[in-house]
Amino acid sequence: MIKFKLKSSPKATFxxxxxxxxxxxxxxxxxxxxxxxxxxxxxxxxYYRPDSLIGAPKVxxxxxxxxxxxxxxxxxxxxxxxxxxxxxxxxxxxxPRYKGQGIVNRYVRYQDKLLDVTVGNxxxxxxxxxxxxxxxxxxxxxxxxxxxxRVISSPYKGLTFKGLIGRQRSFFSLGPGIVRAFDGxxxxxxxxxxxxxxxxxxxxxxxxxxxxxxxxxxxxxxKPLNVGAYGGRVNITHEGxxxxxxxGYKENDPGADNFATANGKNYYSYKPGEAIFLSxxxxxxxxxxxxxxxxxxxxxxxxxxxxxxxxxxxxYLPVTTKQHTYLMPAYTPYATQPRGEVGGMVEFQYxxxxxxxxxxxxxxxxxxNLSMVNGLNKIGVNDSTTTSxxxxxxxxxxxxxxxxxxxxxxxxxxxxxxxGTFMYANQFYNKNIIQFGTPNAGFRNMTSNIGVVDITYKxxxxxxxxxxxxxxxxxxxxxxxxxSWTTAMVEWTPNTHWFVALLDQYNYxxxxxxxxxxxxxxxxxxSNVFGESLYHYFLLSVGYxxxxxxxxxxxxxxxxxxxxxxxVCRNVPASNGLSISxxxxx
Amino acid sequence: MKKLIYIIPTTAIAMLFIxxxxxxxxxPYISSSTTTGTTTTGTTTLVxxxxxxxxxxxxxxNCPAAAIVASQLEQQYDTNIVVIAVHTGFFAGVNAQYPIxxxxxxxxxxxxxxGFNILSFPTGMVNRKNxxxxxxxxxxxxxxxxxxxxxxxxxxxxxxxxxxxxxSSRIMNPVIKAKFKNAYANSxxxxxxxxxxxxxxxxxxxxxxxxxxxxxxxxxMLRDALNxxxxxxxxxxxxxxxxxxxxxxxxxxxSSFNDKQIHLIAYVYDATTLEVIQVQSVKxx
Numbered sequence: 001m002i003k004f005k006l007k008s009s010p011k012a013t014f015x016x017x018x019x020x021x022x023x024x025x026x027x028x029x030x031x032x033x034x035x036x037x038x039x040x041x042x043x044x045x046x047y048y049r050p051d052s053l054i055g056a057p058k059v060x061x062x063x064x065x066x067x068x069x070x071x072x073x074x075x076x077x078x079x080x081x082x083x084x085x086x087x088x089x090x091x092x093x094x095x096p097r098y099k100g101q102g103i104v105n106r107y108v109r110y111q112d113k114l115l116d117v118t119v120g121n122x123x124x125x126x127x128x129x130x131x132x133x134x135x136x137x138x139x140x141x142x143x144x145x146x147x148x149x150r151v152i153s154s155p156y157k158g159l160t161f162k163g164l165i166g167r168q169r170s171f172f173s174l175g176p177g178i179v180r181a182f183d184g185x186x187x188x189x190x191x192x193x194x195x196x197x198x199x200x201x202x203x204x205x206x207x208x209x210x211x212x213x214x215x216x217x218x219x220x221x222x223k224p225l226n227v228g229a230y231g232g233r234v235n236i237t238h239e240g241x242x243x244x245x246x247x248g249y250k251e252n253d254p255g256a257d258n259f260a261t262a263n264g265k266n267y268y269s270y271k272p273g274e275a276i277f278l279s280x281x282x283x284x285x286x287x288x289x290x291x292x293x294x295x296x297x298x299x300x301x302x303x304x305x306x307x308x309x310x311x312x313x314x315x316y317l318p319v320t321t322k323q324h325t326y327l328m329p330a331y332t333p334y335a336t337q338p339r340g341e342v343g344g345m346v347e348f349q350y351x352x353x354x355x356x357x358x359x360x361x362x363x364x365x366x367x368x369n370l371s372m373v374n375g376l377n378k379i380g381v382n383d384s385t386t387t388s389x390x391x392x393x394x395x396x397x398x399x400x401x402x403x404x405x406x407x408x409x410x411x412x413x414x415x416x417x418x419x420g421t422f423m424y425a426n427q428f429y430n431k432n433i434i435q436f437g438t439p440n441a442g443f444r445n446m447t448s449n450i451g452v453v454d455i456t457y458k459x460x461x462x463x464x465x466x467x468x469x470x471x472x473x474x475x476x477x478x479x480x481x482x483x484s485w486t487t488a489m490v491e492w493t494p495n496t497h498w499f500v501a502l503l504d505q506y507n508y509x510x511x512x513x514x515x516x517x518x519x520x521x522x523x524x525x526x527s528n529v530f531g532e533s534l535y536h537y538f539l540l541s542v543g544y545x546x547x548x549x550x551x552x553x554x555x556x557x558x559x560x561x562x563x564x565x566x567x568v569c570r571n572v573p574a575s576n577g578l579s580i581s582x583x584x585x586x
Numbered sequence: 587m588k589k590l591i592y593i594i595p596t597t598a599i600a601m602l603f604i605x606x607x608x609x610x611x612x613x614p615y616i617s618s619s620t621t622t623g624t625t626t627t628g629t630t631t632l633v634x635x636x637x638x639x640x641x642x643x644x645x646x647x648n649c650p651a652a653a654i655v656a657s658q659l660e661q662q663y664d665t666n667i668v669v670i671a672v673h674t675g676f677f678a679g680v681n682a683q684y685p686i687x688x689x690x691x692x693x694x695x696x697x698x699x700x701g702f703n704i705l706s707f708p709t710g711m712v713n714r715k716n717x718x719x720x721x722x723x724x725x726x727x728x729x730x731x732x733x734x735x736x737x738x739x740x741x742x743x744x745x746x747x748x749x750x751x752x753x754s755s756r757i758m759n760p761v762i763k764a765k766f767k768n769a770y771a772n773s774x775x776x777x778x779x780x781x782x783x784x785x786x787x788x789x790x791x792x793x794x795x796x797x798x799x800x801x802x803x804x805x806x807m808l809r810d811a812l813n814x815x816x817x818x819x820x821x822x823x824x825x826x827x828x829x830x831x832x833x834x835x836x837x838x839x840x841s842s843f844n845d846k847q848i849h850l851i852a853y854v855y856d857a858t859t860l861e862v863i864q865v866q867s868v869k870x871x
Contacts, residue, residue, distance in 0.1 A: 060699055089699060096703040097721055176718035217731035220662065224609040251610055256727045261651045261793045266726075270611065304720050306727035309706065312720070438792035441647060 035075025038586060042138065043067040046091055046579035054535060054574040055560050064091045066098075068138060082106040083136075092575055094141045095309065097171045104169065105136075105145060116152035121145040124164060126183040126208040127233040129316035130248040130275050131301070134168070142310055145169045146179055158190025168303045168312050175312040177214035177303030183207070204235040210314060212303045221268065227253045229273070229301055229315075240283045248275040248299065248315075255305030257338060258298050260390055271389035273298040277318050286351040292320045293344040297376055297393055300338035320345045321371040321405055324425075327487050327505070328450045328470040332429040334373060334403040339437070342398050343373030362413035370406045375399030375433065400439070404428040407450075417459065423452040431481070443480050449473040466491040476509040484509025498544055505537040505559070548585045553578070636736040637853055637865040638669045638729060640806070641697060641709045643677030644684045647792035650802070652708035652726035657805065659733055667733065668851055668867040669806040670781055672696060677707050677790075683798060684788050692779060693808050695815035712736050713862040714855065742768045745866040749850045753871060756839040760812070762852045763832045764864075770825040773857040776833055777817030780809045780870075783847040809848070812837045820854055845871055 045065035050058040065088050072081040086101035087094075107120030123145055125133040136143045148166015155161070164181040167174040185206035211228040231248035254268030261267070274297045281290045294317075301315040317336045320343055324330040347369040352359035377397035383389055407425035414420065427448045432441040450472045458464040468489040476483040486508055491501040539556030560574035640656045642649040656669045673688035674697040680687050697704040702711065702723065709723045712732035716722045724732060743766045750759040762776060789802030811817075812835050821831045839845055853865040 089703075096699070096705050097723065099703065170720045173716070173719045173721070175720050215731075217734040219734060220658075220730060222611050224611045226609045254611075256725050259651070259727065261654065264654060266651055266654050304718075304728075306725055306731075307720065308725045436647065436792065438647065440792045440795045440797045442797050 033075070035073060035078075037071065037073050039069060039071040039081075040583065040585040041067070041069035042581070042583040044091065044579070044581045046575065046577055048092070048575055048577045051557065051574070051576035054537070054557055054576060056557070056574040056576045059092070061089055064089055066091050066094070066138075066141070077111050078109070079111075080106075080108045090141070092573060095171075095311075098141055100172060102172060104143070104172065114153070118150040119148075121147050121169065122150045122164060122166065124150060124162065124181075125316075126162070126181070126210075127206055127231075127246050128244070128277055128279075128318045130246050130277055130299075130318070131208045131210045131229050131231050131315050132164075132181050132183070133316035134314075135316070140310070143169050144310075144313055146181075147174055148179075156191070157193070158187040160185045168314070170304070170307075170312055175304045175307070177212045177305075177312070179210065179212050179303050179314055181208070181210040181314075183209075201236060201238045205233070207232045210301070212301075212314065214303065214305060221254070223254050223268075223305065224252055227251050227301075227305075231275075242279075242281045244277075244279045246275075246277045249273070250299060250301055253298075253301070253305065254388075255302065256308050257300035257302070267384055267390060268388070269298065269390040270387065271298055271391070273301070275299040275317065277320075279318075286353065288347075288349040290345070290347040292346075294318065294320045295342045295376075295395075296336065296338060297340045298338075321373065321403065322347075322369050322407070326423065326452045326454070326468075326470060328448075328452065328472040328485065329405070329407065329423070329425045329427065331472065331485070332427060332431075332434075332446060332448070334371075334405070334429075335434055337373075337375070337402065337433065337437070340376035340378060340393060340399075341373050341402060342376060343371065343403075345369065345371035360412070361415070365409075365411040367409040367411075368407075369409075370404070372404040373402045375402055400430070400433075401428060401445075402430045402433050417457060419456050419458075421452070421454040423450070423454075425450040425452075444475065444478050446474060446478075446481055462493075462496050464493045466493075474509060476511055479511050482507055482510050497546055499542070501541045501543075503539040503541070503556070505539075507535055507537075510535075550581075550583045552581045555579075633666060634737060634739050634741045634863075635666050635668060635865045636663075636733045637711075637713050637862045638667055638733065639696075639711045639714075640669065640671045640726075641674060641704045641707060642671055643673055643675055643679075643707055644688065644788060644802075644804075645679060645790050646677035646707045647790040647797055649677070649708040650789060650791045650793070650799075652710060653805070655726040655729050656710075659729060663733065665867070666737070668853075668865045670779065670808050670851065671804065671806040672808045675704065675707060684790075686787055688785075688787075688804070688807060690808055690810060692811035692815040701815075713739075713865075715739075715859075715861045740768065742766060742770050742863050743854060745852060745854060745864045747850060747852045747866045747868050749868055749870040751839075751845070751870040753845065756841065756845065758812075758835070758837045758839060758850070758870065760835050760837070760850055760852075761832065762835075762866075764820060764830065764854060766821075766825055766827060766829045769827050770856075770863070771823060772859070773822045774820050774825065774854050774863065775817045775857045776813070776820035776831075776852060776854050777815075778812040778833075778835060778850065778852045780812070780839075780843075781806050781849045781851060781867075782809050782843055783807075783849070784844070785847075806849075809843060810840070817855075819857065839870075 043065065045063060047063050048059035050056055068083055068085045070081065070083045072079065082103055083105035085104050087098045090096060090098040105121040107118055107122065109118040123134050123136065134144050134146050136145065146164055146166040146168055148164060150164045152162045162183040167178055183206065185204065188203040209230045211226055213226050216223040216225060229248060229250035231246060233246035236243045250273035252270040252272055254270055258269040259266050276295045278293045281288065296317055299317065302312045303314055304312045317338060319336060321334040347367065350366045352364040354361065354363040358364060376393040377399040378391040378393050380391050381389060405425060405427045407423055409421065409423040411421050427450065429446040431443040431446055432439050452470045454468045456464055456466045470487040472485045474481065474484050485505060487505045489501060489503045491499060493499045537557040537559055539554055541552060541554035543552035555578045557576045558574060638656055638659060640652050642652065659667050660669055672693040674693045678689050695701055704723065708726060710726060710729055711722055712729055713736050714722060717732050717735040743764050746763045748761045750761060760778065762778065783805045785804040785807055786801050787804060789799045790797050791799045821829060848870045849867050850870050851865065851867045853862050855862045
C-alpha cells in the first residue's frame with residue numbers, strides 16, 4: 001500500500017488530485033492527508049500450439065490473454081474503487097462472451113455511525129449465500145456484482161439491516177432483471193446484553209427477502225414478472241460447538257433451469273424452489289468433527305430466467321463436498337446440481353500427540369472425510385393443465401447416486417528435514433449428471449481409487465525439494481472415459497524467490513492404444529477428441545516472487561474436458577503451449 | 587433524539603422491503619390471447635421480419651429442445667420468422683454413429699472467433715441483436731421474447747426475392763431487390779444462403795433413452811452461401827428514403843440436396859453493428 005502524505009512529490013500530489021477529482025471528492029487543502037490508494041493486477045496469457053495428438057485445436061489468434069487491475073482509494077469514511085478487465089481474446093476454457101476490455105466495476109462507499117451507503121458495483125452476501133451472494137472470482141471468471149445501491153444500518157447494538165437494489169453484471173453489460181434484496185440480522189447476545197450475557201452460548205438469527213423483476217415478452221407463456229425468495233438462518237456457538245442452519249424458499253420461477261422436454265414439446269416447471277443447508281462442528285484439544293447436510297430442489301435463482309451456465313446467478317449454493325488440492329482427487333470435482341440434490345459430509349480430524357508411540361517427536365495429523373450426494377427422487381406428474389409442477393420430490397426418499405468421496409489423509413513430520421502427506425481416496429462420479437445434467441448422456445459411472453504421496457525435503461532453512469506421486473485407478477475397459485492416470489511432480493524451491501517444477505500426467509490405463517486410434521475414431525462417440533492414448537502430458541513451470549510481484553511461466557500440455565451447466569455444454573479443448581502469469585499488489 | 591435518527595433509515599429499508607412484491611402465476615400458464623405477428627400484405631413485406639439462428643449439432647443432446655422452440659415460433663408467426671439451423675462446432679463432429687457431416691463453411695465462419703464466437707450449444711440469435719443487455723447469444727428460452735422485440739423495431743426496407751430456378755439444370759439466378767422505406771445511417775450488406783428441410787438422420791437427444799434417435803427430422807438446415815459467409819455491400823451510407831438496390835446471383839444447386847425442400851434466404855444487415863435489419867425467405871420450387 002502506498003500512503004500519500006504531504007511529503008510526497010508535487011507530481012504525485014497533482015496526480016492524486018486528479019484521481020480525487022475523478023471520484024468527485026472535494027479536494028482537500030494542502031497539508032491534510034490525501035488518503036491512500038492501493039490495488040492489484042494480474043495478467044494471464046498463453047501461446048497456443050495446435051497438437052493433434054492430444055486434440056489441441058488451432059487458435060487463430062495464437063495468443064490469448066485475460067487481465068485485470070483493481071484500484072481502491074480510501075480516506076477516512078470514504079472509499080472508492082474500480083476494476084479494469086481486458087480479454088484479448090478470452091483464454092480457452094472461459095465463456096467467449098468475455099471479449100474486449102473496459103471498466104466493469106466502480107463504486108463509492110461512505111460509512112459512518114448512522115449509515116453505510118455504497119453506490120456502484122456491490123459485493124454482498126446474506127448468510128451462507130443461499131438467497132443472495134454476489135462475488136468476483138477471477139480464476140473462474142465469475143462476477144455477478146450488483147450494480148446499484150446498498151444501504152446498511154445498525155439502529156441498535158446487535159441489529160443490522162441491509163437493503164440493496166440494482167441489476168447484475170452480465171459480461172460487459174447488465175442483465176435485464178432488477179434485483180431487490182433485504183436482510184436483517186440480530187446478534188441476540190449483543191441485543192439482550194444484560195439478560196443473556198452470563199450465558200456462554202452465542203446466538204445470531206437472520207432473515208432475508210430477495211425479489212427480482214424481469215419483463216416477459218414471450219406472448220405464449222405466462223411467467224411471473226416478480227419472483228420472491230425468502231428464508232431464515234440461525235447460528236449458535238457454545239465454546240467448541242458451532243451450529244449453522246439456513247432455509248430458503250423461492251416462488252414459482254419458470255426458466256432455463258427447470259424446463260423439461262417431453263413428446264416434442266417444452267414444458268416449464270412452476271414448482272416453488274426449496275433449499276436447506278445445515279452445518280455443525282465441534283472441536284476440542286486435538287480433535288474436531290464437522291457435519292454438513294444439504295437438500296436443494298429447483299433452487300437456481302437468476303435475475304434473467306433464461307440465463308444459463310454461470311451467468312446472472314443471484315444466489316450461491318454452498319458446497320458440501322471436499323475441494324481437493326491434489327490433482328488426481330481433484331480431477332472429477334462435484335458440481336452442485338441446482339435442479340435437485342440431497343447430500344452431506346462428515347469429517348474427523350485428529351492430532352496424535354507428540355511423544356506418543358504413533359505421534360512421534362512432532363505429532364501426526366489424521367483427517368477422515370466422507371461426503372455423499374444423491375439426486376432427489378423426482379416422480380413425474382402429468383399436471384401441465386393444473387399446477388404445472390411437473391414433478392414431486394418426497395422428502396423421505398432419495399434418488400440415484402451422483403457422487404461420493406471418501407478419503408483419509410495423514411500428515412507426518414519425520415524430523416527437521418523430512419515431512420510427508422499420504423492420502424487414499426475412493427470416489428464415485430456420475431458423469432452423466434455432473435457433466436451433462438441428464439441420466440441419458442451415455443457414459444458409465446466412474447469409480448476411482450486414488451493414492452497420493454507428497455514428500456518434502458527441506459535441506460536448508462529456505463530451500464526445499466518436494467516430490468509428489470499420485471495414481472488414480474479407474475475402469476480400464478471404459479473407452480468413453482480415459483482409464484487410469486498417474487502423476488509425478490518434482491518441485492524445487494532453492495530460495496524464497498524462485499521455484500521450478502516439472503509435472504507429468506500419464507494416462508497409462510487408457511483402453512484406446514495408438515494402433516486402435518483410427519478404428520476407435522470410427523466407432524466411438526466422443527472419444528476421438530481425447531486423442532492418442534498412453535500419452536504423457538508434461539508441464540514445466542518456473543516462478544519468481546519478489547516483494548509484491550509474482551511471475552510464473554509454464555510450458556506444456558493440458559488435457560481436454562467437457563463442461564456443462566444446466567443443459568448447456570461447452571467443450572474445453574486440450575492445449576499445448578507456453579503460458580505466463582504475472583500478479584502484483586501495491 | 588439520537589435514537590430517533592436511527593429509526594429513519596431502518597423504516598426506509600423496511601418500507602422498501604414491504605414494497606417488494608412477488609407474483610404467483612396460477613393456471614392457465616398459456617396466454618389466452620396469443621399474439622400473432624403483423625401480417626404480410628400483398629407480395630411486398632411491410633414488416634420488420636425476424637431471423638432466428640439456431641446453432642446446433644447432431645451430437646448435442648440438449649439441442650432438440652431448441653429446435654422445438656424454433657419450429658413453434660415458425661408455426662406462430664408464419665413467414666414473419668425465418669429460421670436457420672446452423673450445424674457447427676464440437677457437437678457437429680462425425681463418427682460411426684453420426685456419420686454424415688452437416689457443417690458448412692458459412693456456418694463455421696459465423697460460429698468462429700472472427701464471427702459470433704459460439705462455443706456452447708444450444709445457442710441462438712434473433713436478428714443478431716442484443717435486445718435486453720444480456721447478450722446477442724441466447725438460449726432458446728429467450729428467443730420468443732427477442733422475437734417480440736424484433737417485431738417492434740424500426741422498419742427500414744422491403745426485400746423481394748425471386749429464385750429463378752431451372753429444375754433441369756439445377757441452376758438458380760436469384761434476383762434480390764431492396765427498397766428503403768426509411769433512411770438508414772450505416773452501410774448495409776446483403777448475404778444470401780440456402781437451407782434444406784426434412785433431412786433424416788441420427789440425432790443425440792438427452793430426453794430419450796437410449797439417447798440416439800436414428801430418424802430425427804432436421805429442418806431449416808443451413809446448406810450453403812451464395813455470396814460468401816458475410817455477403818457483399820448492398821448500399822453504402824448514407825441511405826435515403828426510396829433508395830433502391832438490386833442484386834443478381836448465379837448458383838448451381840448441389841445434386842445431393844433435395845430441391846423440393848430448399849429455401850432461398852436473403853438477409854440485409856448493418857455492416858457496422860451486424861444487426862439484421864430485414865430477411866426474406868422463398869421456396870425455390
